[in-house]
Amino acid sequence: MSKCEKDDMLRLKSQLCFPLYACSKEVVRRYKPFLDELDLTYTQYITMMVMWEKQEINVKCLGQILYLDSGTLTPVLKKLESKGYLTRKRSKEDERNLRVTITAAGNELKERAKTVPQQVGKCVHLQPEEAEELYRLLYKILDDMGL
């Protein structure tokens, strides 16, 4: 077998986009075993995180927060509705807006999800200052690219 070591992959390694892409996928993968217990996918999980916070929101707004469009959100929200965690209803004032509202069951799920962040955190061994710096740099890029 030829060399599989990741030495002199200068081009790939020099791009910054690649470790970002790979790291994102690997970290999300670390969530899977814990989210499986809640029968949630990662996308459903981050959607519920917003719902726990906001309780009620429309799709556009949700998409701005999650950096997702209606093409992605519509099926996710329908799935979460079918699981009984939220309801979808057109706004009376403006029929274009779809109001997404969390249900009691949705709020109860928060209790069960409480330990997920810490459990995943155990898989990523960064010093607090490092995590903070990483956090700062990622948001600098995000803000910079202009939501």
Next chain:
Amino acid sequence: MSKCEKDDMLRLKSQLCFPLYACSKEVVRRYKPFLDELDLTYTQYITMMVMWEKQEINVKCLGQILYLDSGTLTPVLKKLESKGYLTRKRSKEDERNLRVTITAAGNELKERAKTVPQQVGKCVHLQPEEAEELYRLLYKILDDMGL
């Protein structure tokens, strides 16, 4: 409309996984206009980056470098083969291995792709030291999670 500002999204913002996930997607999106000119998707692009470097490799090996499995790579490689950028052939020594080899056309594509990194780089305004630190932290996480 209710508040769409991303204030007090403490939960979402405190997770580190989320900015990683969002940032990865947004940066990849920045590649699209440039990759469109080459008729390459992002996944095809990073695959070609490895091929430009290695010239020949098997699928397993490629997957380890790109953090992708055969389920993702097989269709990508077939697509790149149909575009004439590489060939796929079982290894003589071990028929289980599929050798992926870059073609002359594949190598020629490298010339046209040369400017992509700098063009995307213009969209992300990090200081060199910041980029280096981000790079270091991402690879620390990746290495830490054990390829």
Next chain:
DNA sequence: GTAAATTAAATTGTGTACAATACAAAACAA
């Protein structure tokens, strides 16, 4: 030397992502 285990790819099924399009409701303009 053959059965069992392992390995590498491919296939299948589910779930994103997102561009492009469609469509209906609301805002705007002449």
Next chain:
DNA sequence: TTGTTTTGTATTGTACACAATTTAATTTAC
């Protein structure tokens, strides 16, 4: 007003991403 534009959501089509399964080839264990 009535026609035009904009806006919010849904739909369609393409392309990942990955777990799980399958298949075929090689290795191993005995």
